[in-house]
Amino acid sequence: MPALQAVRPNPDVLEGLRLSVAPMMDWTDTHCRVFHRLLAPGARLYTEMVHANAVIHGDRQRLLGFDAGEHPLALQLGGSDPALLAQAARIAEDWGYDEVNLNCGCPSDRVQAGRFGACLMREPALVAECVAAMVAAVRVPVTVKCRLGVDDDDDYAAFAAFVDRQVGAGAAMIVVHARNAWLKGLSPKENREVPPLRYDWAYRLKRERPALPVVLNGGLATVEAAQAQLAHVDGVMLGRAAYHDPYVLHLLEAVQTGAPVRSREAMLEALRPYVEEQLRRGVGLKHITRHLLGLYHGQPGGRGFRKVLSEGAHLPGAGWGLVEQAVAVTRVQAERCG
């Protein structure tokens, strides 16, 4: 077992921290991330959680493969065995990931049975062993994504002690999904909605540890709400809003960097070469367009866009023309509304 590491200040970890897209199982696959990258060129992107065992024994091309344009990109690992996590982290580094993140927030039954995810909030010493082992194995930053506690925990000091332990073990940054996880009686979906958000705990964590990079996650859905957090923490991580209303990523990035705002149609046009290349490789259009459905969220004609893509993308021979058709329908519907 490796010795605990001294805190390693790493200025690189701050690159892309102001805005990141949350790890989301079944959602943030490589196609999704390529799209998000176009929308927000500077944002930090996260993979879906992959268990350390899968990284070691599974189909690496399928689990770890990514497009060269996706950087800065973090692999999120699940697990609680320090040696396996260290091995998986090394593989991630070899594949070119810019960060390795440990999941201490997922509340699903499957994850609890495997003794990882949110139930690790109750095992700070074990998590610290995992973090130290990963830190000893790689040069890229090792980070932790956690909750405030589990079940009816209501103790800021215990939460802060958990974080301090991980930082002491070498964690370079903490992502705080600012609510508890309830391990019994709530589904993972309910666990993203029912336990109350307490941003003040993340603010206090940052205030008391100014040198520690802290990213706030949970319930951020608008540019204004996300930007307001930056007075208190180093960055914001958007999950569901980024997926269901991805243009918000573009607007946020524009506000944060001063880059010009481009239209939704321009975003799609920028994605076209990637889509065509994937189609040439035999990837079905639906695997990419499922991540685009929210692009016109809340816009006149947005339902038409979604309908054309969801009804047509699985059909044999579906290609870029379908996306153009969806845009055309959206435009017509929007003109009617207007």
Ligand SMILES: Cc1cc2nc3c(=O)[nH]c(=O)nc-3n(C[C@H](O)[C@H](O)[C@H](O)COP(=O)(O)O)c2cc1C
């Ligand atoms: C479909 C879905 C899958 C998720 N999968 C993961 C995951 O693999 N790892 C993780 O740490 N969190 C996962 N989460 C939680 C998100 O990363 C995030 O913490 C949560 O959705 C709260 O942020 P939000 O309110 O911006 O969505 C998932 C969330 C959703 C909606």
